[in-house]
Amino acid sequence: MTPxxxxxxxxxxxxxxxxxxxxxxxxxxxxxTTAPSRPFPVTRPIADTVAYALDDTRALALPNPKTRExxxxxxxxxxxxxxxxxxxxxxxxxxxxxxxxxxxxARCQTCSEACHIFESSGHAELYRPTFRSEIFRRLYFEYxxxxxxxxxxxxxxxxxxxxxxxxxAELAYRCNLCRRCAQTCPMGVDNGLIAHEIRKVFSQEMxxxxxxxxxAGSMLQLKAGSSTGMIPAxxxxxxxxxxxxxxxxxxxxxxxxxxxxxxxxxxxxxxxEILAWPENPGAFGVILNAAGVSWTMxxxxxxxxxxxxxxxxxxxxxARVALLHVQAARKLKVKKIVVGECGHAHxxxxxxxxxxxxxxxxxxxxxxxxxxxxxxxxxRLKFDPDRNDFPVTLHDPCNMVRLMGIVEPQRxxxxxxxxxxxxxxxxxxxxxxxxxxxGFAIMSGSGFRDWRSQVSGRKKLQQILDAFSDCxxxxxHKYVCAxxxxxxxxxxxxxxxxxxxxxxxxxxGGLVELVVNAMEDVDPGxxxxxxx
Amino acid sequence: xxxxxxxxxxxxxxxxxxxxxxxxVKYARHPIHLRWELYPVPHEGAGRVAAMVPEILFLEGxxxxxxxxxLRSFPFHFGLYLIASAGVGLLVMAGVARLAGLxxxxxxxxxAAAWIVAATGSLGLVLALFGxxxxxxxRATEPALRAYxxxxxxxxxxxxxxxxxxxxxxxxxxxxxxxxxxxIVIGLxxxxxxxxxxxxxxxxxxxxxxxxxxxxxxxxxxxxxxxFTYHAVRWDDAPLGRDPKMSAALAEYLTYRPTWAAAHIRxxxxxxxxxxxxxxxxxxxxx
Numbered sequence: 001m002t003p004x005x006x007x008x009x010x011x012x013x014x015x016x017x018x019x020x021x022x023x024x025x026x027x028x029x030x031x032x033t034t035a036p037s038r039p040f041p042v043t044r045p046i047a048d049t050v051a052y053a054l055d056d057t058r059a060l061a062l063p064n065p066k067t068r069e070x071x072x073x074x075x076x077x078x079x080x081x082x083x084x085x086x087x088x089x090x091x092x093x094x095x096x097x098x099x100x101x102x103x104x105x106a107r108c109q110t111c112s113e114a115c116h117i118f119e120s121s122g123h124a125e126l127y128r129p130t131f132r133s134e135i136f137r138r139l140y141f142e143y144x145x146x147x148x149x150x151x152x153x154x155x156x157x158x159x160x161x162x163x164x165x166x167x168x169a170e171l172a173y174r175c176n177l178c179r180r181c182a183q184t185c186p187m188g189v190d191n192g193l194i195a196h197e198i199r200k201v202f203s204q205e206m207x208x209x210x211x212x213x214x215x216a217g218s219m220l221q222l223k224a225g226s227s228t229g230m231i232p233a234x235x236x237x238x239x240x241x242x243x244x245x246x247x248x249x250x251x252x253x254x255x256x257x258x259x260x261x262x263x264x265x266x267x268x269x270x271x272x273e274i275l276a277w278p279e280n281p282g283a284f285g286v287i288l289n290a291a292g293v294s295w296t297m298x299x300x301x302x303x304x305x306x307x308x309x310x311x312x313x314x315x316x317x318x319a320r321v322a323l324l325h326v327q328a329a330r331k332l333k334v335k336k337i338v339v340g341e342c343g344h345a346h347x348x349x350x351x352x353x354x355x356x357x358x359x360x361x362x363x364x365x366x367x368x369x370x371x372x373x374x375x376x377x378x379x380r381l382k383f384d385p386d387r388n389d390f391p392v393t394l395h396d397p398c399n400m401v402r403l404m405g406i407v408e409p410q411r412x413x414x415x416x417x418x419x420x421x422x423x424x425x426x427x428x429x430x431x432x433x434x435x436x437x438x439g440f441a442i443m444s445g446s447g448f449r450d451w452r453s454q455v456s457g458r459k460k461l462q463q464i465l466d467a468f469s470d471c472x473x474x475x476x477h478k479y480v481c482a483x484x485x486x487x488x489x490x491x492x493x494x495x496x497x498x499x500x501x502x503x504x505x506x507x508x509g510g511l512v513e514l515v516v517n518a519m520e521d522v523d524p525g526x527x528x529x530x531x532x
Numbered sequence: 533x534x535x536x537x538x539x540x541x542x543x544x545x546x547x548x549x550x551x552x553x554x555x556x557v558k559y560a561r562h563p564i565h566l567r568w569e570l571y572p573v574p575h576e577g578a579g580r581v582a583a584m585v586p587e588i589l590f591l592e593g594x595x596x597x598x599x600x601x602x603l604r605s606f607p608f609h610f611g612l613y614l615i616a617s618a619g620v621g622l623l624v625m626a627g628v629a630r631l632a633g634l635x636x637x638x639x640x641x642x643x644a645a646a647w648i649v650a651a652t653g654s655l656g657l658v659l660a661l662f663g664x665x666x667x668x669x670x671r672a673t674e675p676a677l678r679a680y681x682x683x684x685x686x687x688x689x690x691x692x693x694x695x696x697x698x699x700x701x702x703x704x705x706x707x708x709x710x711x712x713x714x715x716i717v718i719g720l721x722x723x724x725x726x727x728x729x730x731x732x733x734x735x736x737x738x739x740x741x742x743x744x745x746x747x748x749x750x751x752x753x754x755x756x757x758x759x760f761t762y763h764a765v766r767w768d769d770a771p772l773g774r775d776p777k778m779s780a781a782l783a784e785y786l787t788y789r790p791t792w793a794a795a796h797i798r799x800x801x802x803x804x805x806x807x808x809x810x811x812x813x814x815x816x817x818x819x
Contacts (some may be wrong), residue, residue: 006679080793088563089788092805096562097765104757107680108605110598125679134680154684154750183570184597186605187754188761193568207794219796223814315566316797319809351567355772355782356809362773405571405769429571 005126007135007156010164017053018126018167025122026454030465031498052163055126058446059173059210060202062166071162074206078165079143081205085197086144093315098197101189102140105133111181111191116432117174120458127455129181129191132171135164136194169208172198176437176456177312178398183429196438199313209313213439217309218317222324226271226305235304238274239281239297246282250522254285259332260296265371266334267295268325270342270485271305272442273510277488279526280341283512284368286522291375296332303328306345307485311352312438322353326361336364338371341510343397343484344437351404369400369483372515373409376416382520385419390477392418392514393467395460395491396431397484405429410483410511417518418481424463432459434482436490452490453497461494464506474505477529483511501531534727537734538720544741551748552756559760564781569769580767589613604670608663608692614656615696621649622717629718637714646714653713657700664692688752695739702733 005018012018050058065071084090086099107130112118115129125131134156141147141155158164175195182190202208211217221227226235239256246254257263267288273280288295298304302324310317326349329337339345350365357363375381394414400406407428414421426432434441435457440448468478480495482488491508500506507529517526574580586592591609594602625645629637636642668689671681703713710730711719716737719727729737747753772778786806792798796813803811 004675004679077793084790084792090790090792092563092785092788093566094568096559096565096760097568099562100559100757100761100765104751104754104761106751106754107677107685108598108601109676109680110594110601112676114597128676130680153687154682156682156684179570182766184593186591186594186598187758188766190568190761190765204792204794204797207796214796219814222812314796316792316808320812323809351569351769354567355564355778356566358772358779358782402571403569405573407571 005124005131007131007138007158010135010167011159011161013052013163015051015053017055019055019124021056021121021124021455023454025124026458027120027122027462029458029462029498030469031503052166054167054170055174055451057448057451058170059443059448060169060208061211062169062208065162075160075162075165077206078201079160081201082139083144084205085201086140091197091200091315094193094197097190097193101133101191101194102137104187105130105137105189106187107134108186111185111189114180114184116178116180116435116459117176117456121455126171127174129175132168132175132198133189133191133194135168135171136198168198169202172202173210173438173440173443174456176398176433176435176440178433178437179402180398180430180433183402196312200315203314204316210439210443212442212444213309213313214317217307217439217442218314218321221302221305221307221309221321222317225301225303227307227309228271228275228305230271230274230305232299232301232304235271235274236299238278242274242278242282243285245278246286249282250286250516250526252286252290252522254282254289256281256285257296259299260294262333263296264294264335265296265338266298266303266329266332266336267338267340267368268298268304268306268328268345269340270307270345272307272485272489273341277485277510277532279513280485280510283510283516283526284340286516286519287372287375287381287512290519290521291378291380293371293375295338296334298328298332300324300328300331303331306339306342306349308345308348308353309439311344311348318348319353319356322349322356323361325349326357326363329363330360334363336366338366338368340368341483341485341488341512343399343487346397346406347399347403367400367404367406367409369406369409369413369511372512373412376413376515381515383417383515383518384520385417385518387518387524388418388420388514390420390479391468391471392421392479392481393424393464394421394427395424395434395464395480395482395484395487396427397482397487398431398433398437400484401431402429413511413515414481417515422467424467432463434460434487434490435494436486439486441486441490441493449493449497453494457490457494460491461498464491465500465504468504468506472504474503476505478504478506479514479527480506480508481511481514482508496531507531533731533734534719534725534729537716537729537737538723540738541720541741544745547745548748551745552753555748555753555756556759559756559764563785564778565765567769567771568765570766573767573769584762601670604663604666606663607659608667611656611658611660611663614652615660616656618649618653618656618713621645621652622714623721625649625714626717626721629714630721634718650713654700654703657696657703661693661696661700664689664696668693684750688750691739691743691746695736695743698732699736699740702730702736706730706733 009018111129118127121127135158138156138158141151172195177192177196179192182192217227224231243254243256269281308321346367435452440452464480482491574583591606671677711727787804789802789804
């Protein structure tokens with residue numbers, strides 16, 4: 001590992017990255033040592049493609065100023081954004097929690113050990129949750145609060161220039177926003193929020209955000225209706241195909257209702273499920289039809305894709321997408337919106353956007369977890385838990401547990417249908433992020449997949465292996481239940497990266513698949529034990 | 533000297549009150565933010581009290597997540613609580629003495645109260661002094677803390693140690709027959725010039741008063757900030773709709789005119805937040 005990073009290093013003008021990790025730097029995993037993990041990083045040094053590299057990967061396509069004047073212009077834009085971030089008119093959305101986090105950190109580092117990225121990097125200083133916060137805090141006191149000698153003496157200072165700004169932008173994307181650190185802070189300071197707010201400065205003022213989240217994410221969703229690019233006709237075609245597959249697979253007729261006015265439930269999936277894991281929306285259809293639920297899907301713009309990437313980097317984009325979701329529900333006059341297996345979509349629509357939805361935009365919004373729990377526990381469906389007679393562990397999506405408090409419904413379901421369910425430790429509100437949170441799961445370029453498979457997801461991988469430590473033999477099929485599309489994608493990528501399906505027989509999937517797999521009234525074998 | 537001590541204490545108490553109120557009002561006047569709670573969220577009053585008491589009194593979170601720091605921070609904070617309690621006790625006793633007469637202090641109840649206050653204050657001084665020195669030592673020796681420690685952080689802890697140390701030394705070494713803490717407080721309340729405060733004790737009193745005034749001017753004002761980080765952020769899961777004041781406030785915020793410069797937010801004219809979030813930037817692009 002490169003030596004401990006200092007604040008002043010962010011202003012370095014040499015092309016060498018500030019942090020380089022070797023496999024030996026990372027905490028060991030309880031893996032079969034006869035088949036070692038892939039080396040890290042596997043991509044060429046990022047310094048070849050970035051002027052002021054941060055570490056072994058890259059999340060952003062930053063401007064490449066040619067002159068000091070151009071650099072100064074970018075720094076001015078950053079400062080302008082910072083000032084707006086602390087103004088009531090521009091950032092009423094998060095001003096209070098942000099100022100509290102700026103002004104009350106005791107720099108005691110209690111939060112550090114709660115951070116899975118810091119721990120999994122072998123305690124690389126650059127990834128300490130207070131590192132980026134402290135830089136931003138010093139800039140806040142110097143440039144927003146007026147600065148001066150007394151301020152510098154009291155709060156410290158950093159040299160503000162383009163290399164620092166560029167690296168700070170990247171550093172904002174080395175945090176999963178899981179807020180586990182905030183949970184441990186004795187003062188209630190929230191480093192996750194600070195990373196979120198730094199992202200907002202770059203997006204809302206400078207138009208800088210990861211392409212996967214913005215151009216190919218929220219903007220595409222606002223334009224086409226889905227961040228997958230699926231237009232309404234395409235999504236209906238795809239779901240029809242899924243219905244046919246599910247009908248054949250389960251022996252029960254599945255027909256997804258579209259645009260049914262007055263239905264009890266508007267179900268909105270993460271549309272990525274429809275393309276990547278069709279058995280998930282298919283399983284929803286099986287369950288809702290068998291339970292006799294009045295439900296529908298919507299073919300309105302964004303009404304069929306629950307994702308809301310703005311939650312991670314841009315308040316305006318978050319609000320725009322949330323409003324489209326509600327408008328789709330209003331048009332159909334449904335009683336409530338139910339969000340499918342997508343953690344950040346839960347958080348965005350049910351919680352973060354809540355105070356934006358006033359007047360006739362106010363509509364009941366509910367997690368699929370409570371709806372599914374009620375169905376499973378109601379006795380309307382008959383189960384044969386022996387069909388799920390294999391080890392199952394549960395990954396808790398941060399957005400659902402720590403950030404929403406939904407902890408028990410998923411466990412009630414699993415205890416009902418999975419006789420060999422076992423917890424990861426810690427779990428519930430104390431869980432660890434999968435490493436794909438805040439958009440990382442859909443970011444792969446420039447070594448990012450390596451980084452999240454080796455660093456940000458390492459703690460979760462260790463938890464999964466620990467949960468199955470008594471049955472790691474690959475002949476024993478095991479199931480990681482991840483009831484969130486992004487978490488599932490991250491876990492899929494990690495299992496593939498470390499070849500854990502072949503090496504240890506570990507498969508992954510959602511929660512509804514386990515429910516359907518245990519339903520007596522459908523053909524057995526809904527879960528197919530093959531890698532996908 | 534006595535008047536100077538009284539004046540410094542009074543001015544510092546005033547600064548403390550004003551700075552505390554100013555900071556609390558500043559946070560309270562911030563706009564209602566979007567929900568950003570952290571679970572578990574205790575809802576009922578009893579649940580909140582059950583969460584707050586061990587956190588405030590015993591630093592429960594630090595015990596759970598940073599035991600090494602707790603060993604230093606808990607004595608420091610608990611010591612401050614005891615000193616503050618002793619201070620309140622002295623004020624109460626002085627108040628009672630003014631109302632009931634000084635003879636009350638010689639009665640068994642008065643003597644017992646004096647002993648309890650003295651013991652509380654003394655224990656508090658010892659604990660807080662130990663904690664301040666231990667925290668300073670940790671900041672100086674722990675690499676993870678040292679890199680984040682500013683000159684101001686060092687000054688703050690040195691200030692605590694010096695002020696409390698001087699106060700303790702002044703109290704212990706005061707000449708026989710010189711006024712004790714209660715006499716000084718009674719003298720302060722009646723602005724009695726005749727009380728002769730020994731020099732070292734006077735220095736301790738004035739430096740401690742300055743410390744009290746200084747705390748709410750810094751990030752050490754956790755007793756203010758923490759109230760808001762818990763009640764207004766971590767535990768604030770109130771939905772829109774139940775509170776008409778919140779609805780009115782949110783409606784007002786949507787009339788604010790943001791000046792964010794990115795192309796996908798900036799629109800022609802000077803749109804309000806309400807207009808920004810109901811504008812599809814891709815529609816704008818097509819036009």
